[in-house]
Amino acid sequence: xxxxxxxxxxALVAGAAFAEDIKxxxxxxxxxxxxxxxxGMPGDPARAPEIMDKGAGNCIxxxxxxxxxxxxxxxxxxxxLDGAGSRWSEGELRGIVANAKMTFExxxxxxxxxxxxFNRPGDAYTGKAAEGELAPxxxxxxxxxxxxxxxxxxxx
Amino acid sequence: xxxGMATRTLTWxxxxxVAFAAPALADEDAELVVNGEIEMVTKTAAPAHLADSVDEIxxxxxxxxxxxxxxxxxxxxxPGMVFVDQAMDRWNTVEGSEGKSCASCHEDVETSMKGVRAxxxxxxxxxxxxxxxxxxxxxxxxxxxxxEKLKYTSGDMVSMEALISLQSRGMPVDVAIDGPAxxxxxxxxxLYYTRFGQLDLSCANCHxxxxxxxxxxxxxxxxQINGFPVYRLKNTKLNTAHDRFKxxxxxxxxxxxxxxxxxxxALELYVASRGNGxxxxxxxxxx
Numbered sequence: 244x245x246x247x248x249x250x251x252x253x254a255l256v257a258g259a260a261f262a263e264d265i266k267x268x269x270x271x272x273x274x275x276x277x278x279x280x281x282x283g284m285p286g287d288p289a290r291a292p293e294i295m296d297k298g299a300g301n302c303i304x305x306x307x308x309x310x311x312x313x314x315x316x317x318x319x320x321x322x323x324l325d326g327a328g329s330r331w332s333e334g335e336l337r338g339i340v341a342n343a344k345m346t347f348e349x350x351x352x353x354x355x356x357x358x359x360x361f362n363r364p365g366d367a368y369t370g371k372a373a374e375g376e377l378a379p380x381x382x383x384x385x386x387x388x389x390x391x392x393x394x395x396x397x398x399x
Numbered sequence: 400x401x402x403g404m405a406t407r408t409l410t411w412x413x414x415x416x417v418a419f420a421a422p423a424l425a426d427e428d429a430e431l432v433v434n435g436e437i438e439m440v441t442k443t444a445a446p447a448h449l450a451d452s453v454d455e456i457x458x459x460x461x462x463x464x465x466x467x468x469x470x471x472x473x474x475x476x477x478p479g480m481v482f483v484d485q486a487m488d489r490w491n492t493v494e495g496s497e498g499k500s501c502a503s504c505h506e507d508v509e510t511s512m513k514g515v516r517a518x519x520x521x522x523x524x525x526x527x528x529x530x531x532x533x534x535x536x537x538x539x540x541x542x543x544x545x546x547e548k549l550k551y552t553s554g555d556m557v558s559m560e561a562l563i564s565l566q567s568r569g570m571p572v573d574v575a576i577d578g579p580a581x582x583x584x585x586x587x588x589x590l591y592y593t594r595f596g597q598l599d600l601s602c603a604n605c606h607x608x609x610x611x612x613x614x615x616x617x618x619x620x621x622x623q624i625n626g627f628p629v630y631r632l633k634n635t636k637l638n639t640a641h642d643r644f645k646x647x648x649x650x651x652x653x654x655x656x657x658x659x660x661x662x663x664x665a666l667e668l669y670v671a672s673r674g675n676g677x678x679x680x681x682x683x684x685x686x
Contacts, residue, residue, distance in 0.1 A: 304615040316616040320609050351608065353598040363654040364597050370649035377597060 275346035286387030479630035479682030486562035495546025564681035587669025596653025626683030
């Protein structure tokens with residue numbers, strides 16, 4: 244195949260960022276868990292608080308997390324995430340964050356790494372129909388960052 | 400993910416946290432008596448059709464902070480009443496080709512419209528459709544007054560809806576769900592339990608399974624519509640039920656339905672029926 248200079252450049256840039264990412268449609272669950280990193284690399288727990296606050300994850304809308312107590316207003320819809328790293332393995336947590344419905348049937352928790360099978364998907368929060376392909380709520384990297392953080396939430 | 404998307408996520412939460420006043424939780428045992436005389440039912444046994452879902456039905460008023468609750472105790476403090484006054488003027492104003500006002504046919508609003516709100520949405524026999532109050536108001540405008548329809552959620556329309564609703568204040572919501580209205584009611588029920596959008600959430604997820612719980616800084620109510628039209632402190636105007644439905648569906652990252660659509664008319668009938676037994680509260684005050 245002959246690549247023009249431009250497409251080659253694009254391929255290289257994209258390759259650097261995404262070459263290793265497993266796409267949402269290609270994720271393999273076993274008993275709700277995803278055993279391998281979606282990026283092929285460990286996540287950075289330091290980036291998680293922002294994602295879990297008003298970032299793309301918004302986890303504390305529904306969950307209480309003592310370690311994030313400097314962020315106000317934690318929700319009560321789901322259980323506290325304290326001790327999640329003791330209750331679950333890394334693969335199980337990755338599975339819960341990517342698609343909690345694979346672990347908890349009919350869960351209210353949104354699937355953060357899934358792009359199809361939705362009813363009337365919208366274009367973000369505009370109320371209009373989505374155009375083209377949906378992006379997952381979290382990128383592969385963000386999922387890994389959140390999982391790495393959850394693993395630090397150990398029982399005392 | 401693109402930056403723009405990350406910062407636009409979950410507006411329901413982002414908006415809520417703008418109001419940084421600590422969520423002073425409502426006294427859930429407080430009772431609502433308006434103007435020192437109209438005793439409102441804000442909590443009562445659920446209607447029979449909800450037997451498998453909830454035991455008790457609660458007005459959204461019970462879930463609001465003390466500061467918000469108090470605004471509904473007295474019409475002088477209720478910011479929604481200004482709009483009722485405006486609609487009163489319109490009630491008596493001649494519009495359209497027939498030279499008529501609302502009053503030409505219905506005379507005194509306090510007598511002719513008493514009890515009307517409590518039974519809407521309801522089946523209209525000649526038209527063979529379930530009609531909301533807004534649809535009925537527009538039908539009068541078009542076919543009796545020869546006037547233009549008002550836009551479904553326009554300020555003029557919602558004010559008129561509030562004026563008419565006020566005449567039923569304190570009366571129990573009593574919409575019919577059987578007979579010819581039944582198929583629309585079933586359709587509304589179906590929508591209520593359907594999960595929408597990329598967040599994959601139904602009305603029931605938030606308002607049946609989680610009322611009483613905090614979702615970020617928001618205290619989830621049962622999503623009742625006995626108080627509509629509602630004056631919201633957030634946008635400082637009266638809001639229709641369809642506006643609220645649209646907002647809630649949008650917040651699931653879904654494509655919404657339009658105000659006045661067949662879907663929302665059916666949903667209004669169904670949600671209204673979940674409040675059968677609560678008092679008509681309009682215009683109520685919420686955050």
